[in-house]
Amino acid sequence: MARWAPQETDTMAAIAGEVIAQVGTNRTVVGIDGQDGTDLERVAAALVGGFQQHGVSAMAAAAPSADLDVLRADVVAPFRTTGAGEGVLVVHGQGLLATGTRNLWRWSLWVEQEDGRLERRADVKTAASAVLDVTDPDHPRREWNDAC
Template sequence: MATWAPAKRDILDALAAEILHNYGKGRAIVAIDGIDGAGTTEFADDLATAFKRAGHAVFRASIADFQRPRADRYSRGQDSAEGYYRDTFNYSVFRRVLIEPFKMGGSTGFVTRAFDAVRDIQVEPKWLTGPADAILIVDGIFLNRPELRGIWNYSAWLEVPQDVAEQRLREGDGSSAIGERERTGMQLYRADAKPTERAMALIDNSDPEHPTRIFADSC
């Protein structure tokens, strides 16, 4: 017998409505967190579409576009899980060119992309402005870490089994992008930040076409 699953659009529209109920006025920043392969980018893109359906201004960014240079990312060694967790992203630049100016509102410009990790170079900044009432959605890994607490008005964690996440990465680029460095680095993150406890919403994204909300009393 077929099992009913909620429509993706219904989940996204409900999540957008919940956020707008509390943060419909002024500027607000939403984090979509999860492990590599959890589907944070697609989910965040689709959530942005839900905000647009609601008639609200929305901007998108990924923490992946705020990485540090390769030499810095691997300064502790190619296999260092500590380096993966501690050294991958440039949070000072992230705050300075995106988070802080976005929160200021008005005509202050902000940048949603600062670094090209593939070419290992900084990118020419593209300064954006937006209306007084706007949402910024940021996706990626490690977003509920201690250094970023206080940034988010709302955060969601996408729950996906490790094997499912790795299979998605293999299907996406032909090889698993998750090695022991990444697995252990994510374990460090979970122990240090407890992201599932910090997130305001838990989403089972095992089936990205039918994400479902997880509530504390059913965990």
């Protein structure tokens, strides 16, 4: 028997709501990293759509690299200094939750799929604000990785 799963738009609106509640939307920068082979661009676009469902202005950007200085100078600083008030930038790319860069993001998302999902799980649990399973991209699932 098939199990019901929420649509991508519903899941991403719920995640956007979580971001809004936890860190707000005043020039907020969200980082999305993930397991090799995951479509981070799709996840970022869907998250932007989730923010828009909440009436929040948001846009996505591909990270030019995973270098801390490049990310700070070319992505984060321009976004934070070119406007005031509400707005969210969703940055996606491999290596954005590495030890050196994870502190750039007010909120972060790790994206994984079934194959190889435990490869970086321990490190990601401490780095990511949330984990998203995109094994079924039309029905992604927010993972709850607590120890309770």
